[in-house]
Structure formats: C-alpha cells, structure tokens
Amino acid sequence: MTIANDATPTLAQAELDLQYNARATVPDIAPMLRDYATLSAQARSTLPCALNVSYGEHPDETLDIFFAQGNASAPVFIYLHGGYWRLLSKDDSGFMAPALTAAGMTVVAVNYSLAPAVSLDRIVDQTRRAMAWVQNNIGHYHGDGQKLIISGSSAGGHLGGMVLARGWQASYGFDARGLAGAVLLSGLFDITPLVNTHINEWMRLSPEDARRNSPLFELPDNGPPLIVSYGSNETATFKQQSKDFLAAWKTKGFKGEYVDMPDTNHFDLVLHLNQPDSPLVQKLLRLLGLSGPPR
Numbered sequence: 001m002t003i004a005n006d007a008t009p010t011l012a013q014a015e016l017d018l019q020y021n022a023r024a025t026v027p028d029i030a031p032m033l034r035d036y037a038t039l040s041a042q043a044r045s046t047l048p049c050a051l052n053v054s055y056g057e058h059p060d061e062t063l064d065i066f067f068a069q070g071n072a073s074a075p076v077f078i079y080l081h082g083g084y085w086r087l088l089s090k091d092d093s094g095f096m097a098p099a100l101t102a103a104g105m106t107v108v109a110v111n112y113s114l115a116p117a118v119s120l121d122r123i124v125d126q127t128r129r130a131m132a133w134v135q136n137n138i139g140h141y142h143g144d145g146q147k148l149i150i151s152g153s154s155a156g157g158h159l160g161g162m163v164l165a166r167g168w169q170a171s172y173g174f175d176a177r178g179l180a181g182a183v184l185l186s187g188l189f190d191i192t193p194l195v196n197t198h199i200n201e202w203m204r205l206s207p208e209d210a211r212r213n214s215p216l217f218e219l220p221d222n223g224p225p226l227i228v229s230y231g232s233n234e235t236a237t238f239k240q241q242s243k244d245f246l247a248a249w250k251t252k253g254f255k256g257e258y259v260d261m262p263d264t265n266h267f268d269l270v271l272h273l274n275q276p277d278s279p280l281v282q283k284l285l286r287l288l289g290l291s292g293p294p295r
Helices: 011-019 030-046 097-102 120-141 155-164 192-196 207-212 236-251 269-274 279-288
Strands: 049-054 062-066 074-080 106-110 143-153 179-185 226-229 256-258
Touching: 011 192, 011 236, 030 049, 030 097, 030 269, 062 097, 062 120, 074 120, 074 155, 097 106, 097 269, 097 279, 106 120, 120 143, 120 155, 120 207, 143 155, 143 269, 143 279, 155 179, 179 269, 179 279, 192 207, 226 236, 226 279, 236 256, 269 279
Parallel strands: 074 106, 074 143, 143 179, 179 226, 226 256
Antiparallel strands: 049 062, 062 106
C-alpha cells in the first residue's frame, strides 16, 4: 500500500500523488507513445544499425546501436527510456537516431528489466553495466568510448542521474572521464517522496531504498556538463526536481544549464531530440563541437 497505516490519505499525500502523476498533465498519452514506437521502428528499418546487442546475460539486457553517418569514431548518445521504471523498452527509444546520427553521433538505446518484476536496485545495476559495456565495446560500432553523452527522460532521467552518481564506477570498470555530458529531461533526482505515492505500489521502495537511489544525494566529485529541461506544462514538483538537481550540480562547481522548451509536455519533450533545429539538439551539438548535417 502507498500509505503505510492504510489510513485515508491526508491532503498533503493526495497533493503529492497529483504532483507526481505525469499522465494527468496531458489529455491522452497514447498518441505520444505511438510516436515513440513508430519513429523508433522507422529508425531501425532505415538506418545502419546493430539490433538486440547483448550487454549482459539476462534477455532484457540488450541495446540497439545506430551508427553515426560519416564518422567512424563518433560521440555516443546513450538514451535511457522513461515509463516510471515499469513501461516501455529500447524498442520505443530509437526515435532520435535519424537526427543525431545525421549530426555525427552514434546513438544507443538501452533496454532494462521493469518493475515490479525487478527492484530499482536491479534496474540501476543494469543501467550501469550497460554504460560500462558501451564504453568498452562501442569502438566496434562507430563510437568513441571516451566521448559519451548520457541521456534519459523521466525515470530515464533518474537513471541517467544514477550514472553520474559517485561510488560505482571502479567496481564496474567504467571510466567516468569518458562522460562528455548529460542531457536529462523531466528527471527524478530525489525519489524519497515517491515512497508515499501511488508509484510505490509497483516500485515497493523502502525509505532506505529511495535514499540510496536518489542522485541528488550522490553527486560525483567531478561532473561533466549537464543539460536539463522539462515540459512547460509539467507540475511544479516535477519542474522543481530538475531545478534542485541543476542547482546542486552548479554548487559543486560543475557546468550546467537549463534549456527552455515552450509548448512541450512531459511526454513530447523528448521527441524534440529528433528535430535538428530544436534548442535541445542545438545545445547538444555545441557541447560536442559538432556542426550538424547540412541544411
């Protein structure tokens, strides 16, 4: 149960549920989910790529890799999908590949197991193992393992934050110096409030689990340039999550900036990564020193 004592939720608890209910901010999520799937399928069918590449032993531990156009050792854009850790897959996560590969990036869409079948600890472990695999093997797939961009939306933004977090890299064989930047959209960086929301019906987090898996409390000693954004119509709490993480990042002395994306929502924001002229893509190109495709 979300409420530990099975009592009627207080107003504060009801408001917390509302603030973290991303679906309630749009009339219908279905068209955007269809766009994720359709555009990703088109990318798989039309672009040079390697599909269902294993990064671990579990059947869920796979990647789709889309090769950079005209660059044999390209920066690598690694995308972690959202879905509140219980929905979607890599098959819905290659939609930005046409624009980004044309701009000179190799794109990796990461698959991971979903809650409630597995714990958040397990999902974070899979994400980190995927990162280490990419760094150590992407040279075979038109990528530079020392020029990685980690990106994610919503729950994927949280997982991207857990990639940036301190303390795990040595045991996974990952060199954090290979991170050239991060693009985290509508992310969740302090997940301790989720223990008291409907989300915990499938996440089953203890307060200790939530604290351990909150990137805001595990900032690294050295951090790459960070780009954050969120949909213009998102709840105040979702926006505050990104604001707080960005502020903490900059307080540590790391580079970070917010990119304003007017007229977007929690779900369509990430689709702008497939629009070469979008502020997100333009900011990413400047970060990597890329000019993008001819116009």
